[in-house]
Amino acid sequence: MSIDFTILGILSYKPLTGYDLKKIIQDTSFMPWSGNNNQIYKALLELSKKGYVTSQVMHQEQSPSKKIYTVTGAGLSALGEWSKATPEVFESKKPFLLQLAWSDLLNRDELAKLFNSYEEEITGQLLMEKAKQKEGFFSKGRTKRETKIWSLINTNIISTYEHELDWIKQAGKELLS
Amino acid sequence: MSIDFTILGILSYKPLTGYDLKKIIQDTSFMPWSGNNNQIYKALLELSKKGYVTSQVMHQEQSPSKKIYTVTGAGLSALGEWSKATPEVFESKKPFLLQLAWSDLLNRDELAKLFNSYEEEITGQLLMEKAKQKEGFFSKGRTKRETKIWSLINTNIISTYEHELDWIKQAGKELLS
DNA sequence: TGTCTCATGTAAGGGGTTACATGATTCC
DNA sequence: GGAATCATGTAACCCCTTACATGAGACA
Secondary structure, three states, X not given: OHHXXXXXXXXXXXXXXXXXXXXXXXXXXXXXXXXXXXXXXXXXXXXXXXXXXXXEEEOOOOOOOEEEEEXXXXXXXXXXXXXXXOOOOOOOOOHHHHHHHOHHHXXXXXXXXXXXXXXXXXXXXXXXXXXXXXXXOOOOOOOHHXXXXXXXXXXXXXXXXXXXXXXXXXXXHHHHO | OHHHHHXXXXXXXXXXXXXXXXXHHHOOOOOOOOOOHHHHHHHHHHHHHHOOEEEEXXXXXXXXXXEEEEXXXXXXXHHHHHHHOOOOOOOOOOHHHHHHHOHHHOOHHHHHHHHHHHHHHHHHHHHHHHHXXXXXXXXXXXXXXXXXXXXXXXXXXXXXXXXXHHHHHHHHHHHHO
């Protein structure tokens, strides 16, 4: 569902091709899609049918032809409506908690190894996120307020991983000391 | 995939019916499934085929017959192997961040309303989680260590929502002041 | 009378994933 | 020569979700 609004949102920033959208979605961590083609091209077709986007074919000599998609007035107002809707609460889906739940089967060393590898994974993820944000699409907005909003989003993501890191460190101390 | 191990894990605590599993999965927040029947009964069939669980039909006079599932040795060792695997990092899928990303379309009042309703939703969720944990399956383990592990899981969930609450309050101050 | 709990299952559909297909250019 | 990037699309599959179906007893 919301991949539609994600696409409309990105296009509201500027007209882009499906390929461009794919790249943005792929390396924006708070967009929960693989960014692989099937969905994007399918969604663009549907959005066209609904009149939320229009496309223009650009022939290029060197590269293959592009379809540049532009959001319409109807698309923008649909996006605005969606923005105002009551937000859903996220569900905390952490596969690690599931794994941890039955880890009393493991001995002390195995448990310690599990905790260490999770800590390493999170640390790595945190570094990646920080790197991404420097060059990512969501660094500088069109208005001051948008820049501020995007900075809040980035803060949320980073601090979520930092919070998890704190938790796993504390948990390790409590369990393994 | 991991619903299989989740089922094995729960059954490792004690033998149960599909119906019991459904209820536990439904009201355990870190198990990311609807807990609705299709998957559970299907998974139990597959687990039977693989020899990870066995079932015994119990006829009852007043209620419908039950199938009580018990985890086998093979099932337990599969569960143990899975527990040792390198944990995946969770992805922070928060629909609210997606909604926020294009909220520069909204005016100040609409934005304030959006922030308030998210804060309320999270507050409500936090209360629910705290209530759940008091009576939930994952309150007291079989061993001291298991009790400690489950308490760490519960702490993770609660503090994740608390962290989100802190963030939204701070974000509101920064954006709307 | 109607809804809730116990108890097991089926049907249909949606959303997402990976992999495949094509074809040109650029870079090592 | 082989891999990566640009660019659009298709095919197959998996996981999960909602809704439906049945049928009995309990409770208001």
